[in-house]
Amino acid sequence: MYAVVPVMSDEQGRSSSGCFYSDKQPAAGAPRRSCRWNPTPEQIKDLEELYRSGIKTPTAQQIRQVTARLRNYGRVEGKNVFYWFQNHRARERQKRRRELISMHQSDTKQQQQTLINSKITSLQKKESAGGTN
Amino acid sequence: MYAVVPVMSDEQGRSSSGCFYSDKQPAAGAPRRSCRWNPTPEQIKDLEELYRSGIKTPTAQQIRQVTARLRNYGRVEGKNVFYWFQNHRARERQKRRRELISMHQSDTKQQQQTLINSKITSLQKKESAGGTN
DNA sequence: GCAAATTAATGATTTATTCAAG
DNA sequence: CTTGAATAAATCATTAATTTGC
Numbered sequence: 690m691y692a693v694v695p696v697m698s699d700e701q702g703r704s705s706s707g708c709f710y711s712d713k714q715p716a717a718g719a720p721r722r723s724c725r726w727n728p729t730p731e732q733i734k735d736l737e738e739l740y741r742s743g744i745k746t747p748t749a750q751q752i753r754q755v756t757a758r759l760r761n762y763g764r765v766e767g768k769n770v771f772y773w774f775q776n777h778r779a780r781e782r783q784k785r786r787r788e789l790i791s792m793h794q795s796d797t798k799q800q801q802q803t804l805i806n807s808k809i810t811s812l813q814k815k816e817s818a819g820g821t822n
Numbered sequence: 823m824y825a826v827v828p829v830m831s832d833e834q835g836r837s838s839s840g841c842f843y844s845d846k847q848p849a850a851g852a853p854r855r856s857c858r859w860n861p862t863p864e865q866i867k868d869l870e871e872l873y874r875s876g877i878k879t880p881t882a883q884q885i886r887q888v889t890a891r892l893r894n895y896g897r898v899e900g901k902n903v904f905y906w907f908q909n910h911r912a913r914e915r916q917k918r919r920r921e922l923i924s925m926h927q928s929d930t931k932q933q934q935q936t937l938i939n940s941k942i943t944s945l946q947k948k949e950s951a952g953g954t955n
Numbered sequence: 956g957c958a959a960a961t962t963a964a965t966g967a968t969t970t971a972t973t974c975a976a977g
Numbered sequence: 978c979t980t981g982a983a984t985a986a987a988t989c990a991t992t993a994a995t996t997t998g999c
Contacts, residue, residue: 730922741972785974788879788983858966858991879984905967912985913965 726769731762736773747774859902864895869906880907 728736735758744751752770759765861869868891877884885903892898 730919781973785983789975860966860992902966906965908985909965909967912987915985 726765728759728765728769728773729763732759732765735759735762736770736777740774740777745774745778747771859898861892861898861902861906862896865892865898868892868895869903869910873907873910878907878911880904 736755739747739755744755747755747770752767752774756765756767756770759770869888872880872888877888880888880903885900889898889900889903892903
């Protein structure tokens, strides 16, 4: 329940929700109503990097900055960025939750991990000298 | 391709060239002199079918079951199955991502504005509205 | 046809993340 | 803030495909 209004209000009003020129939509007559934002690979890369570097729940100001930056790659609005972070957080959590569930439904993956680790440790015998790493 | 001789003492010296580990069976009859596991076509078929039918990240128990099942076709260990699913996931993702990139082929504009830390500063407005972390 | 040389696939390891429990 | 558990990403290393010269 975050207030998204200030994020979107500061933007230039151009193409607020119209689908005049979509990226790759086939303009074959039938105008698709649902023209939702589709991030380009560059935009995704940027967003993931920002997320990784610590921005998990961006403030309104950060959203404005990120949006401005992403616009170099293509059309994007503040609410897209806001929703992206929201969805990304949720999906990361889902992933973690799913792996917890699968952990409980059997004897824990740790067995497998242990098996692999034991292999590895038996391998490490030949641990080279002076492994500065 | 890689030198088998002691290639100088390279810093990292990834010298895990031999197959001293996992020498499962010398196999007097069949020339099983391979080091790493090589799935048979039947095993691959089974694995792909399982993957397609929804098993993406198998639990330890599932790995055991699948391994037992695949063993009807030839030698296989749990870690092989584990690695197979890991690699398959990763490489399916790669493929998917590559498709997306080639699909987009956006016209890589030059970046005029730089990083986010170029803080716009003028936008201080009332960003206190939401974004409580 | 056939191996040596080269390239493409892919199995196995290491490294960097993630969320959340302590 | 630190650590546990489990990847996914990146990388290494080996095997199969294939190319090439004979």
